[in-house]
Amino acid sequence: MKNTIVLSLVALLCVQCENPKGSDVKPTVYMVGDSTVKNGRGDGAGGLWGWGDFIGQYLDTTRIAVENHALGGTSSRTFIQKGLWNTVRDSLKAGDYVLIQFGHNDNGPINDDFRARGTIKGIGDETEEIDNMLTGEHEIVHSYGWYIRKMVKEAKDKGAVPIVMSPIPRNRWAEGKVPRNDNSYGLWAGQVAEQEGVTFIDLNDEMAMQMEKLGKNRVYGNLFYKKDHTHTSAGGAVLAASIIVDELKETDNAIKQYFLENPEIVLPKKINIYLIGDSTVADNxxxxxxxxxTELYKYFDTTRVNIINRARGGRSSRTFYHEGLWQSAYDTLSRGDYVLMQFGHNDGGYIDKPKYRGSLKGTGDSTVVVTRKDNTKEVVHTYGWYMSTFISETREKGAVPVVFSHIPRNKWIDGKVERADKTYGKWAEDIARKYNAGFIDLNDSIALAYEKMGAGAVKKFFPRDHTHTNKEGASLNAGIIARCLRKMEGIDLKEYIVSEKKLDRPSGNSR
Structure with a gap:
């Protein structure tokens, strides 16, 4: 009896040495794969995400940990070759899970001086000996199936539960259908999983079916971007993660006990870009x-950006402030938002007569008291005072102000578009410089574009008068703004401007 007690104590101590926290240690879900599992640093740079960045939101993380070890650009071969798999394998303990998805990069060259990441097609035991042109090392290259099988077996040896997935589909279409990889990597991944007796999720086919239900036009901009047929947006990554979860719930895999019953999936917060100005900005x-x-959205990634147009026709900087339109915008501003502001067209109106929209000229501190028709008194400031108020109060909210000079009118003198570089255009720049705000000389930028096109071509943009453009003219102006913002230093909007339309227009000055 004494010996039995001693042996039991020894066994208990051995277990505690292997697992010092005992049964309180949570299992971990590890993910291994390429950029479709984790894009870049997993921070959504360029609007691209992997499904591994979101699958944790479906899991009860009070009971299970989540670690995404995927690395963009890797194949099944190079993930092992770079030692990334060893890091995961050496961390595994009994009861952990490993989600495995490779294939997008396995089709590359087996040996070159660029990536050297290809694997032999299939799941066989054939090999190819090479002197790796990229690493300079002698290497025996195996089949795709061999590398997947190695990860599966070594995970099982550690008491972990491997789960194999076919790679997500690419956003390519043929006659309304998304091509599958059911004769290549999707097929081979499933064959290895079946041979090794582990769970297989045909993510490629399941996601392709969901894409086809939406249709090509709705997939673009929601699940994928036109600029990239491989990497998903946040919406696409969430779709892939949800498919994996739903499919696992239908299996007998023990991981399903950790899925939340009603998960609340939080997508990355959108940046708000507020627009304030007059009718040349507004939706009239x-x-x-x-x-x-109204056309600026065409040039932005609206899955990550909200364009909030608060501009109002007929307003000057003064009336936008006096009527409470600015206060309404200000009240909804949040840290990290942007405010693009353009006034000047109506600031030259009457100061003391209806419509009471003229502001005092310049950027100084002078004021005048005006008695309005209803006998109320209004302290009227300079154009610069109102603009500086918009700038400073934008910053109070932690938002970023960007000042524009107003778009030019369709007025020409000796073959040149009339500028506002001695009045409101100059004053807008002076105020922006004084308060260290971003500035785009939109007046000059658009005028340069008009001059390149010629007065005859520009006339079609102004069907009613010399101030207001039609949709085509508005789209041209919005494209010039996007191009200027793309070049502007200190304004982190470049990655959100995703238009593929290359405007062959002078961009003017942006500071």
Whole structure:
């Protein structure tokens, strides 16, 4: 009896040495794969995400840990070759899970001086000996199936539970259908899983079916971007993660006990870009007077950006402030938002007569008291005062102000578009410089584009008058703004501007 007690104590101590926290240690879900599992650093750079970045939101992380070890650009071969698999393998303990997805990069060259990441096609035991042109090392290259099988077996040896997936589909279409990889990597991944007796998720086919239900046009901009047929947006990554979870729930795999019953999936917060200005910015509901603010969305990734157009026709910097339109925008601003502001067209109006929209000229501190028709008194400031107020109060909210000079009118003198570089254009720049705000000389940028096109071509943009453009003119102006913002230093909007339309227009000055 004494010996039995001693042996039991020894066994208990041995277990505690291997697992010092005992049964309180949570299992871990490890993910291994390429950029479709974890894109870049997993921070959504360029709007691209992997499904491994979101699958943790479906899991009860009070009971199970999540670690995404995927690395963009790797194949099944190079993930092992770089030692990334060894890191995961050496961390595994009994009861852990390993989600495995490779294939996108396995089709590359087996030996070159660029990536050297290809594997032999299939699941056989054939090999190819090479002197790796990239690493300079002698290497025996195996089949795709061999590398997947190695990870599966070594995970099982550690008491972990491997789960194999076919790679997500690429956003390619043929006659309304998304091509599958059911004769290549999807097939081979499933064959290895079947041979090794582990769970297989045909993510390629399941996701392709969901894409086809949406249709090509709805997939673009929601699940994938036109600029990239391989890497998903946040929406696409969430779709892939949800498919994996739903499919696992239908298996007898023990991982399903850790899935939340009603998960709340949080997508990355969108950046808000507020627009304030007059009718040349606003949505006026008139096809002959379309503000550029209504067309700006074409040049932005609207899965990550909200364009909030608060501009109002007929307003000057003064009336936008006096009527509470600025206060309404200000109240909804949050840290990290942007405010693009353009005034000047209406600031030259009457100061003391209806419509009471003129502001004092310049950027100084002078004021005048005006008695309005209803006998109320208003302290009227300079154009620069109102603009500086918008700038400073934007910053109070932790938002970023960007000042524009107003778009030019369709007025020409000796073959040149009339500028506002001695009045509101100059004052807008002066205020932006004084308060260290971003500035785009939109007046000059658009005027340069008009001059390159010629007065005859530009005339079609102004069907009603010399101030307001139609939709085509508004789209041109919005594209010039996007191009200027793309080049502007200190304004981190470049990665959100995703238009593929290359405007062959002078971009003017942006500072």
């Amino acid at each position: 509901g008139d096809p002959q007077a379309v503000g550029w603010g």
